[in-house]
Amino acid sequence: MATTEPRPTTAREFMLGEGSATGDGSQPMHLGLGPQHPAMHGIIRIATELDGEVIVKADVEIGYLHRAFEKDCEVGGWNNAIPYTDRLNYVSPLINNFAYASAVEKLLGIEVTERCTYIRTIMAEISRICDHLTCVGASAMELGAFTVFLYMIKAREFLWELVEAVTGARLTISYGRVGGVKADLPDGFAAQAKKAFAETRVVLAEVHRLLTGNRIFMDRMVGIGVLSRDETVAYAITGPLLRAAGVGYDVRRAQPHWAYGRVDWEVPTQKDGDNYARYLVRMAEMEQSMRIAEQALDAIPAGPVNVDHEGRPIDPAMYVDQGKQGKTEGLLLVPITLSPNLQGQGREAQKRVNVHDKRVVLPPKENAYGSIEGLMNHFMLIMEGYGIRPPQGEAYFATEGANGELGFYVVSDGSDRPYRVRCRPPCLPPLAALHRMVEGEMVADLIPTFGSVNMIGGELDR
Amino acid sequence: MLDEVRAVFGGAVVETHEHRGDATVVIERRALTELLAVCRSRGALAFDVLMDLTAVDCSKFPGREDGPRFEVVYHLYSLTHNHRLRVKVRVDEDDAVVPTAVPLWPIANWLEREVWDMFGIRFDGHPDLKRLLLYEEFVGHPLRKDYPINRRQPLIGPAH
Numbered sequence: 001m002a003t004t005e006p007r008p009t010t011a012r013e014f015m016l017g018e019g020s021a022t023g024d025g026s027q028p029m030h031l032g033l034g035p036q037h038p039a040m041h042g043i044i045r046i047a048t049e050l051d052g053e054v055i056v057k058a059d060v061e062i063g064y065l066h067r068a069f070e071k072d073c074e075v076g077g078w079n080n081a082i083p084y085t086d087r088l089n090y091v092s093p094l095i096n097n098f099a100y101a102s103a104v105e106k107l108l109g110i111e112v113t114e115r116c117t118y119i120r121t122i123m124a125e126i127s128r129i130c131d132h133l134t135c136v137g138a139s140a141m142e143l144g145a146f147t148v149f150l151y152m153i154k155a156r157e158f159l160w161e162l163v164e165a166v167t168g169a170r171l172t173i174s175y176g177r178v179g180g181v182k183a184d185l186p187d188g189f190a191a192q193a194k195k196a197f198a199e200t201r202v203v204l205a206e207v208h209r210l211l212t213g214n215r216i217f218m219d220r221m222v223g224i225g226v227l228s229r230d231e232t233v234a235y236a237i238t239g240p241l242l243r244a245a246g247v248g249y250d251v252r253r254a255q256p257h258w259a260y261g262r263v264d265w266e267v268p269t270q271k272d273g274d275n276y277a278r279y280l281v282r283m284a285e286m287e288q289s290m291r292i293a294e295q296a297l298d299a300i301p302a303g304p305v306n307v308d309h310e311g312r313p314i315d316p317a318m319y320v321d322q323g324k325q326g327k328t329e330g331l332l333l334v335p336i337t338l339s340p341n342l343q344g345q346g347r348e349a350q351k352r353v354n355v356h357d358k359r360v361v362l363p364p365k366e367n368a369y370g371s372i373e374g375l376m377n378h379f380m381l382i383m384e385g386y387g388i389r390p391p392q393g394e395a396y397f398a399t400e401g402a403n404g405e406l407g408f409y410v411v412s413d414g415s416d417r418p419y420r421v422r423c424r425p426p427c428l429p430p431l432a433a434l435h436r437m438v439e440g441e442m443v444a445d446l447i448p449t450f451g452s453v454n455m456i457g458g459e460l461d462r
Numbered sequence: 463m464l465d466e467v468r469a470v471f472g473g474a475v476v477e478t479h480e481h482r483g484d485a486t487v488v489i490e491r492r493a494l495t496e497l498l499a500v501c502r503s504r505g506a507l508a509f510d511v512l513m514d515l516t517a518v519d520c521s522k523f524p525g526r527e528d529g530p531r532f533e534v535v536y537h538l539y540s541l542t543h544n545h546r547l548r549v550k551v552r553v554d555e556d557d558a559v560v561p562t563a564v565p566l567w568p569i570a571n572w573l574e575r576e577v578w579d580m581f582g583i584r585f586d587g588h589p590d591l592k593r594l595l596l597y598e599e600f601v602g603h604p605l606r607k608d609y610p611i612n613r614r615q616p617l618i619g620p621a622h
Contacts, residue, residue, distance in 0.1 A: 063595035068611075070580075071604055075611050106482050233541065236511050236569040247541060254544050392524070395482045396537055396548065398513075407514060409537065413523050424514040424537070432572040461595055 028056060031443065035064050040450065041138050042457040044431070053442045058435040062428075065457035073421035077387040078104055079178055081421060086172045088423060088459040091134050092127035092402045094163070096459075097176025100421075102257065103397035103408035104178045107390040110360060116180050116353045118300040121259040122193070123175070124399070125289040125296075126163060129200065130156050131402030131454075132240075132282040132289075139279075139451025140211060143220050148207050155203035158196040165192065178388055179361040180354030183345045190297040197290045204286060211279070221276035225437040225449030228273060235433040239404025239426055240281045241453065245273035251400040258399075263295040275452040302352075320369050360388055387416035403427045403454055425459040463545060466506060471497055476552070486548040494551050495561045501538055501547065502566050509538035509547060512563065515573035517581045521555075522607045531555040532583055536563070553583065562587040580605035 034045040043064035049057040069088065073081040085096040098120045105112060112120075137152030160170050165186050167173035175182050211217045227237070232245040242249055250267045252260040268284035270277035347364040354361045358377055367374025380386045390412040398407040407424035430453040437453075438446050464478045467487050474493035479486050489497050501509040514537040520526040530552035538547045553560060562585040563570035574585040575594035582603035585591055593600065599618045602609050 063593075063597070066595040068604065071609075071611060109482065231568075233510050234568050236513055236567065238511075249541055393481045394484070394486075394548075396484055396514075396546070405513060407537070409514065409516060409535065411518055419523060420518045422514070422516045422535075428572065429569050432569055 033446065042455045042460070044455060044457070044460075046434070046446065046450075048438075048443065048446070050443055053444070055438050055441055055443055055446065058438050058446075060431055060434050062431060063461050065461040067462070069423065069462040070421055073418050075417065077416055078390070078418055079388065081418065082176055082178075083172065083174045085176075085423075086174055088425070088462065089131070089401060089403070089406075089427075089456045090171060090458045091456060092124075092131040093171065093173050094123045094127040094167075094175060095399065095401050095406060097174065098124055098258070099397060099399045099401070099406050100408050100423075101176040101178045101180075102399065103395055103410045104388070104390065105355075106397045107393060107395040107410050107412055108178075108360060108388070109391075110179065110355050110357055112180055112355055113353060114301050115184075116355075117258040118296045119181055119185060119353060120176075121263070122185075122293045122296045122300070123163070123166060124258070125293040126159050126193070128289045128400075128402045129286045130159050130163075132286050133159075133200075135402075135451070135454040136207070136279060136282050139275075139448055139454075140207075140217070142447050142451050143217060145211065145214075145217065148210055151203050151206055151210075155200045158199045162189070162193055162196050165189065177354070177361070179357060180350075184349035184353050185300075190300075193297055194294065197294065200286070200290065204283065208283065212283070218276065220445070220448050221274065221279060221452075223272075223274050223276075224441060224445045225275045225278075225452055226273050227433060227437050231433065231436060232273060235436075236429045237404065237433060238429070239401065240278055240285065241273075241430055242404065243267065243269045244277035244281045246271045251398050251405050255398065257397075259296050259299075260292070262299065263292050265292050265295075275448050278452045324369075385416060389414060389416050398424070401426045401459075403456065403459075404429070406459075423459065423462060425462060427453065427455050427460050431455055431460060463507065463547065466504075467497070467501075467547075470500060484548055485546065486550065488550045488552065491551050491553060491560065494549075495563075497549065498536065498538075498563055498566055501549070506543075507547075508540045508542040510541055511539040512567035512569055512573070513537040513539045513546075515563070515570060515577065517577045517583055517605075519581060519605065519607045520552075532558055532581060534560050534577065534583060558583045559586050561585070564588060579603070582606065 029050045031048045031050055032045060033048065034040045035043045045061040047059040047061065048055050069084050072084055081100060082097055085100045086093040088096045133152040133156045137149040141149035163173060164170050166189065167175040167182070227245060229245045229247060232242050233247065238249060246269060248267045248269045253267050265288045268281050268288060270280050345365065347366045350364045362381055363374040363377045368378040381388065392412055392414040394409065394411045396407055396409045398405050400406070404426035405424065406426050409422040409424065410418060411420040413419040434450070434453060437449050464485055464487060468475050468478065471489065471493055474490040476488040476490060478488070501507045516535050518533045518535060519531060520529065520533055521531050532553050532555065534551050534553065536549040538549065551560060560583060562574060564574070571589065572594055574588055575591060577583050578585065578591050579593040579596050580603055592598065600615060
């Protein structure tokens with residue numbers, strides 16, 4: 001006798017409750033978005049419970065991009081963590097570099113040169129514009145405004161060319177150093193930057209015409225993803241989301257560091273705390289960032305430029321050769337023509353941008369190759385068991401990342417390796433509060449809301 | 463600020479310092495919840511933001527090897543007064559439990575989950591203490607100093 005298998009439930013029975021299956025015709029549907037989803041720019045899973053199209057419950061799961069940043073920092077020297085910080089917020093890596101370097105400098109109790117503070121300010125602001133361009137462009141694209149995305153990526157390209165001119169790389173730049181930066185700004189950088197800002201302003205004006213006041217865009221953004229002022233504060237959300245909710249907190253203004261106290265700018269705020277307010281805040285901040293960078297470019301001190309004109313400049317390869325052969329006599333006084341990919345790293349440039357502290361900053365390559373003292377100094381910083389050794393203690397340094405307060409809490413046990421490096425990721429709090437923003441709204445509204453919190457997997461999961 | 467904390471919690475304050483300008487108070491665990499509540503509500507302190515919550519494993523720290531193993535570190539910030547305070551509480555390895563701060567600041571929910579994930583410190587009263595960044599099958603707590611950097615984890619897959 002054949003046993004009768006239970007007949008599988010049909011879609012009509014399951015979804016609509018027809019027949020004997022489930023009863024009242026209404027049951028929640030579970031929909032998982034991610035970890036990989038075309039409309040999610042980042043690897044994250046949002047397990048939603050839907051009633052029709054309305055999100056009843058959203059459960060956010062993170063950690064898919066965890067790569068042990070904090071643990072990795074503990075196994076190398078203090079400067080070895082710099083490349084890892086590139087990969088935190090990879091859309092604005094310069095800010096991470098500088099924030100980490102400043103935290104270690106605070107622990108060491110040293111002050112960087114004035115020119116270096118200006119360079120950090122300028123490069124951080126350029127990074128912030130790149131970050132906002134990416135965020136606004138990507139979230140507009142998800143709402144169908146592909147043109148905006150292309151325009152903004154075009155503008156970002158102008159800015160990335162600046163980044164490339166300074167750091168030699170576009171994304172993983174590793175430009176910050178404890179005690180300074182890798183290299184001085186290239187020749188003609190101010191003019192190049194101002195030209196790029198002019199191009200960016202054209203793009204921003206175009207985007208304003210396309211989006212601000214656009215019926216379709218406003219329908220999808222106004223009143224969506226609202227988080228009240230109190231709740232935003234309670235969730236420790238900072239950055240554009242907090243300012244969109246009406247709190248004018250900006251680390252650059254509240255605790256001025258680098259050159260932020262010496263330039264004139266405004267903190268844009270909005271009241272509504274919805275996606276549209278966040279969009280407006282980001283658009284206004286890009287303009288303010290350009291203002292800061294332009295003023296800093298005008299005010300940047302040149303620093304002592306003592307180029308030695310005696311003696312002909314020699315080729316770096318020949319310099320190294322002579323040093324290796326022990327012909328170091330007078331070598332320190334010879335100017336050197338650096339190859340283009342080492343621009344800004346010569347002896348004079350390093351004097352301008354780096355702290356004059358042998359315990360922290362590597363000697364210029366001329367000294368490392370040209371004198372025994374320089375070579376010893378170099379090895380004292382590079383060799384295992386030597387290197388930068390901050391005194392025992394702890395320090396917390398915060399700057400304004402593109403998504404909010406980016407803090408580094410560093411602990412030193414007096415050795416050459418960080419005892420503990422903690423990164424306060426600015427986009428973790430918004431993600432922790434994401435369920436509060438999307439619950440009760442349509443599932444399609446999840447996409448612009450998720451776009452507006454600007455989740456960056458690298459810093460969220462570390 | 464530190465004087466005020468010392469005045470209110472005199473006996474429970476283990477130590478205070480202002481190394482590199484960061485006001486820090488180390489408090490005994492029994493007074494932690496009360497201290498955080500006072501920090502949040504008292505007008506002159508008004509720490510309305512829990513900026514960060516993390517921990518440090520002190521078991522390899524010179525001079526601290528035999529003391530309490532973990533330090534849980536709270537970074538508070540006040541929007542009203544624009545000041546910061548670091549609160550630390552020390553706990554032993556065999557009694558690594560700290561009262562939760564979720565009722566005061568909802569962000570503590572995720573931050574405490576991360577500390578549990580990375581250090582294996584439990585938070586008493588937490589609504590749903592599960593791992594945040596790693597997966598449930600992960601063995602150990604990687605930011606502890608006795609977790610080797612190159613340890614491999616067993617492969618997991620979907621249940622058959």
